Amino acid sequence: GINFFVPESLQFLSHTPEFWQQEILPSKTVLFLGGPHRGGTTVLWRCVREHPDIAGFGDSFTTGIDLSEGIFMQDVYPNFGIGMEFNQYDWRKRRGGLGQYALLPEHRVRLNESSRLVTEANQARLLNRFGYFWNLSKPILLEKSPPNAVISRFLQALVNLNVPGGLERYGPSTESIENSGESRAKFLFITRDPIANALSHKAWKDCKRMPLRLLVANWVAVNTYMRENMPYLQYARVLRLEDFQKDPDSHLKDIFEWLGLDPLLYKNRPPVKRDTNKKYRKKYCALMESPEQRKEHFEIKKQFDETIKSLGYDLSEWDCGAK
DSSP: OGGGGSOGGGSOOOOOHHHIIIIIGGGOEEEEEEOSTTSSHHHHHHHHTTSTTEEOOOOHHHHOSGGGOGGGTOSSSOOTTTTOGGGOSSGGGOSSOTTTGGGSOHHHHOOOTTOTTOOHHHHHHHHHHHHTTSOTTSSEEEEEOGGGGTSHHHHHHHHHTTOTTSOOOOOSSHHHHHTSOOOSEEEEEEEOOHHHHHHHHHTSTTTTTSOHHHHHHHHHHHHHHHHHHGGGOSSEEEEEHHHHHHOHHHHHHHHHHHTTOOGGGOOOOOOOOSOTTHHHHHHHHHHTTSHHHHHHHHHHHHHHHHHHHHTTOOGGGGOTTOO
16 A cells, blocks of 8 residues: 555654644544454454444555554554564564563563553554544544553553543442543453464464464463453453354444444445354364373363363363363
8 A cells, every 4th residue: 555655754643642632532432452363353353443433544555564453553562572573483582472472571561551651742642653544533443453452451541641531540440440531442352262262373484383382371361461451441341253253243233332333334244254263173183183282282271271261261172072
């Protein structure tokens, strides 16, 4: 697209923090979409952005950015090594990156409302960058990056900073959130079965050699942070890719109503494949014929089974008859 030839330094609006706070954000909702990589964020984003009252970034051809993810567009907060894997072939020498970024020290990856990055200057810089690609006449402004699930509290604070009537206090209790203003940020998360998610990672060359246990550990970290963040978010909901694939129209209707939009205006849903985990289950059961894979599988179960069950999945479904 044309933006590939436009210097990034020119791909910014020039609004002041006060203009965003006083003139734009009070009548908008910034919708952040996130979840584990390879977990359904892209298919959900492609579906949601087709509503006529939602402003998205457009595809990679339009933006010149990988997967049109905001985290690659901006310089306000870190990208945790994601997108930089090509600089280091050996995954063991990477600092973060796909398949392991959530395993970085918590203080480095789990940004929240106490971050020193929550400033008016950063608020305007981020929104001026995203705003270059948004149609600001629309009420919902959509941004998708998988790590939004981990840094959601930070994003909520940044968007609401000094917005009249915006969210002012943050806490884990529902009462303290509801009585502290109206958040201009909402969060939509999607997740996926951890074994299917790990195998889907390994289909990428940058993650091909990473151990299954490491990829599952990263999934656990992302989903744990996501769930622990949710009580601090005024508006957040999570769905499973498996459920969305079974009945995308029903889930989209619920999402649009939650956003205060008319579902009847939505006409052109992109295709959604059903049960994309099936091919990975077949592949995994074939791998489980080897003693080494069975040993790794049951070691993963021993380490993560209880946590994964608490997050809505069951590793026993991947036993493939082995004991």
